[in-house]
Amino acid sequence: MSELRTPEVEDLLTVFSKIQDKDDIFLLLEDLFTIREIRETSQRLAVARQLDAGNSYASIEKATGASATTIARVSKCLSYGAGGYTMALNILDDARKGK
Numbered sequence: 001m002s003e004l005r006t007p008e009v010e011d012l013l014t015v016f017s018k019i020q021d022k023d024d025i026f027l028l029l030e031d032l033f034t035i036r037e038i039r040e041t042s043q044r045l046a047v048a049r050q051l052d053a054g055n056s057y058a059s060i061e062k063a064t065g066a067s068a069t070t071i072a073r074v075s076k077c078l079s080y081g082a083g084g085y086t087m088a089l090n091i092l093d094d095a096r097k098g099k
Contacts, residue, residue, distance in 0.1 A: 015028065016028075040070075043064055043065065043066050043070070044066070044070065044073075044074050045085070045088060046063075046064045046066075047060055047064055047066050047070060047071050047074045048074050048077075048078060048085040048088070048089060049089060049092070050063060050064065051071070051074060051075050051078055052078065052089055057071050057072075
């Protein structure tokens, strides 16, 4: 998706990479995205975590409220995507371990 890496996207990446404080990141998320977009994005990460743990689609749907379509899309990204979900899950695992 190199066509997606426009100068505007690069600016967004720079901003996110420089923000250290979670509360400041949240402020930016609130301004950039709708409440629904924040919830849906967070839900996808929760789905990725559950898929990574080997949970079934039915249990993930029940636990997260995500549709089967969303679960399938996240699953496809975990298997064939750019590795972003895996990186995010590793970051969360490290944070839980205190690294």
